[in-house]
Amino acid sequence: MKTEVTIAGVTLKNPVMTASGTFGSGMEYSEFVDLNRLGAVVTKGVANVPWPGNPTPRVAEVYGGMLNAIGLQNPGIDVFLERDLPFLRRFDTRVIVNVCGRTVEDYLEVAERLGEAQGVDMLEINVSCPNVKEGAIAFGQKPEALYDITSRIKRTARQPIIMKLSPNVTDIAEMARAAEAAGADALSLINTITGMKIDIYKRKFALANKTGGMSGPAIKPVAVRMVYQAAHAVKIPVIGMGGIANGEDAVEFLLAGATAVSVGAMNFANPHATLEVLQGIEAYMERCGVEDVRELIGAVEE
Amino acid sequence: MKKISVGRILSQREIAPGIHDMWIGTELAREAGAGQFVGVYPRSAATLLPRPISVCETDREKGALRLVYREAGAGTREFAACRAGEEIRLLGILGNGFPLEQAEGRRVLLMGGGIGVPPILQLAKDLAGRTAGQVNILAGYRDGQLFLAEDLARYGRLYAATEDGSRGTRGNVMDALAAHSLEADVIYTCGPMPMLRAVKGYAAGAGIRAYLSLEEHMACGVGACLGCVVKTRETDSHSHVHNARICTEGPVFDAQEVEI
Numbered sequence: 001m002k003t004e005v006t007i008a009g010v011t012l013k014n015p016v017m018t019a020s021g022t023f024g025s026g027m028e029y030s031e032f033v034d035l036n037r038l039g040a041v042v043t044k045g046v047a048n049v050p051w052p053g054n055p056t057p058r059v060a061e062v063y064g065g066m067l068n069a070i071g072l073q074n075p076g077i078d079v080f081l082e083r084d085l086p087f088l089r090r091f092d093t094r095v096i097v098n099v100c101g102r103t104v105e106d107y108l109e110v111a112e113r114l115g116e117a118q119g120v121d122m123l124e125i126n127v128s129c130p131n132v133k134e135g136a137i138a139f140g141q142k143p144e145a146l147y148d149i150t151s152r153i154k155r156t157a158r159q160p161i162i163m164k165l166s167p168n169v170t171d172i173a174e175m176a177r178a179a180e181a182a183g184a185d186a187l188s189l190i191n192t193i194t195g196m197k198i199d200i201y202k203r204k205f206a207l208a209n210k211t212g213g214m215s216g217p218a219i220k221p222v223a224v225r226m227v228y229q230a231a232h233a234v235k236i237p238v239i240g241m242g243g244i245a246n247g248e249d250a251v252e253f254l255l256a257g258a259t260a261v262s263v264g265a266m267n268f269a270n271p272h273a274t275l276e277v278l279q280g281i282e283a284y285m286e287r288c289g290v291e292d293v294r295e296l297i298g299a300v301e302e
Numbered sequence: 303m304k305k306i307s308v309g310r311i312l313s314q315r316e317i318a319p320g321i322h323d324m325w326i327g328t329e330l331a332r333e334a335g336a337g338q339f340v341g342v343y344p345r346s347a348a349t350l351l352p353r354p355i356s357v358c359e360t361d362r363e364k365g366a367l368r369l370v371y372r373e374a375g376a377g378t379r380e381f382a383a384c385r386a387g388e389e390i391r392l393l394g395i396l397g398n399g400f401p402l403e404q405a406e407g408r409r410v411l412l413m414g415g416g417i418g419v420p421p422i423l424q425l426a427k428d429l430a431g432r433t434a435g436q437v438n439i440l441a442g443y444r445d446g447q448l449f450l451a452e453d454l455a456r457y458g459r460l461y462a463a464t465e466d467g468s469r470g471t472r473g474n475v476m477d478a479l480a481a482h483s484l485e486a487d488v489i490y491t492c493g494p495m496p497m498l499r500a501v502k503g504y505a506a507g508a509g510i511r512a513y514l515s516l517e518e519h520m521a522c523g524v525g526a527c528l529g530c531v532v533k534t535r536e537t538d539s540h541s542h543v544h545n546a547r548i549c550t551e552g553p554v555f556d557a558q559e560v561e562i
Binding site: 029031032058059062065079216217267268272288 | 350532548
């Protein structure tokens with residue numbers, strides 16, 4: 001049984017990755033999961049300087065999922081390169097670094113620093129975080145802005161770039177095409193869906209930020225639809241995510257057109273989720289006589 | 303070592319309105335220390351996150367862990383409906399726990415408020431015989447339902463405070479502290495944020511050490527998501543931004559280290 005997939009010339013041993021922000025830089029979950037077995041680890045967003053993030057409460061559970069407004073707290077590129085990257089490089093897995101910023105220059109600075117680093121396989125550019133006031137999503141909601149930042153990062157980056165798209169747009173296909181036209185090597189989607197929760201007894205917002213990004217199994221149908229639309233709008237590979245809890249969910253994304261999948265919020269519900277998703281994909285292949293996982297990509301019958 | 307394990311509920315009863323007392327047979331009982339916590343997973347697919355619940359008591363010989371929790375939402379409502387014999391999924395053991403060595407040979411005051419009372423029980427047990435004189439315990443409640451009071455009284459001198467004045471000192475634990483003129487070299491506490499702020503202020507004024515067990519909404523429980531942070535005086539070890547993770551660097555912090 002073949003489980004390898006290739007994205008922008010980078011071959012992953014299997015299509016299972018972690019979704020940025022749900023897996024730290026791998027260290028915390030390495031107590032639960034053998035990172036060597038993952039297709040790739042996608043790190044939490046890394047900025048040019050440390051970011052403190054938002055006030056608490058930052059997380060709230062909702063029916064079938066959760067809201068978060070962490071605000072991209074991260075130690076910045078220096079600590080990432082000194083501490084987190086050397087840790088990840090000990091494992092036989094692909095390393096994809098999620099890059100965030102407030103200005104285009106911030107993104108370029110991080111991309112440049114990562115370009116000099118050994119052992120970074122790809123960059124994922126976060127232009128879709130709904131929880132920070134400047135940067136991030138401001139670049140990901142208009143095709144022109146997305147085109148501009150994508151082309152500028154592409155000129156600087158030494159590694160292939162994956163543009164992570166927001167679902168909080170009118171036309172995901174248009175956004176996908178803009179990123180592709182600007183030189184993106186791959187797309188990943190969906191980031192979280194903007195949501196809100198109110199505590200009716202306290203008459204207060206559940207999150208200090210009022211709004212937060214929704215993730216978890218409840219958003220999966222939205223994510224499958226958007227992955228399908230994006231994958232059919234572009235020729236570059238698409239990485240699908242949004243509520244994946246098991247192998248069957250992952251296969252659904254592959255059939256919709258994803259080349260690989262990421263497990264996000266379900267890591268919190270089950271720290272072994274990534275490996276169970278991988279085992280589930282393999283079990284499906286076995287049961288359905290699929291020799292090569294690539295046969296599944298976009299194979300839904302029209 | 304943190305891991306997922308399955309425990310078996312040994313007993314469950316409601317010890318005050320909305321307050322439940324659950325004993326679980328689990329290997330975690332042998333490593334669980336005072337002030338540490340477990341993530342308890344509800345079974346409903348509508349829920350996602352483990353519920354952080356602090357260690358109330360352990361029976362290391364029997365391999366039993368006691369959790370006393372308040373019914374606060376869908377998850378804890380589900381736990382409350384569980385009966386002896388059922389299995390329950392646990393993530394643990396989590397958090398740093400209370401620094402017991404700071405109590406060595408010192409006069410110790412333990413303060414618990416509301417659902418912050420349960421973790422004080424294992425702490426009082428673990429401190430037995432290590433402190434200067436008997437441990438004083440202040441426990442604050444809403445009303446006369448003094449849950450765990452009898453257990454606490456076995457390991458120290460208990461002073462209760464109730465908001466409605468039905469038992470002990472009328473008011474909160476700070477009122478009871480003043481009423482009994484208690485003195486201490488070190489305070490350990492767990493309770494609602496206004497109480498923790500008051501204890502921090504009191505300890506600073508009195509020039510004594512205080513250790514606060516903090517609570518915050520959590521997602522992963524293992525330090526990955528950065529959902530549960532507290533502002534710290536010094537830069538934190540993880541993100542270098544004065545925001546320590548309550549689940550990992552905490553939940554117990556030196557009062558001087560946190561800005562609450």
